[in-house]
Amino acid sequence: MDKKLTFILIGVIFWALAAILMHFVGPIVFDGGLFHIGFWIANFFVPVVFIPLIAKLTGRTKHDMLVPTCLMVVPAMALDSLSITLDSFGKTHIYADTPVLAGVTGGFLLFAFVSFIIWALYWHRAEA
Numbered sequence: 423m424d425k426k427l428t429f430i431l432i433g434v435i436f437w438a439l440a441a442i443l444m445h446f447v448g449p450i451v452f453d454g455g456l457f458h459i460g461f462w463i464a465n466f467f468v469p470v471v472f473i474p475l476i477a478k479l480t481g482r483t484k485h486d487m488l489v490p491t492c493l494m495v496v497p498a499m500a501l502d503s504l505s506i507t508l509d510s511f512g513k514t515h516i517y518a519d520t521p522v523l524a525g526v527t528g529g530f531l532l533f534a535f536v537s538f539i540i541w542a543l544y545w546h547r548a549e550a
Contacts, residue, residue: 425480426493432476433494437501440531444517448527465534469541484545491542495535502531 451461473491474484482490508514509524517527 429490429493433498437498444527452526466537469538485547488542488546
């Protein structure tokens with residue numbers, strides 16, 4: 423399979439796994455307590471584990487993952503945005519049963535995907 427399609431597929435799979443996790447964990451975590459704050463902080467550091475892992479699995483280094491990370495994040499963010507919209511209108515219950523909780527859990531995932539880009543930019547090494 424083409425490398426570009428591989429990274430797009432990884433992004434779709436990440437979104438699907440994250441959506442399933444948020445459906446079950448979101449109502450428990452996003453109650454406004456300290457656990458909520460800790461979950462957001464931990465969310466920012468998830469890419470520190472996954473970007474080097476994906477880089478190793480695809481024969482790259484973490485310094486060469488900016489473009490692949492963007493290829494993973496774009497479909498994940500598109501699916502996340504679509505899911506937030508459909509949940510907010512009550513058409514689906516992908517993230518939660520209420521529009522507010524759907525927005526919070528979906529926003530949490532958008533933050534996670536942006537965290538991936540931030541870490542990829544931080545590690546990016548421009549070619550000379």
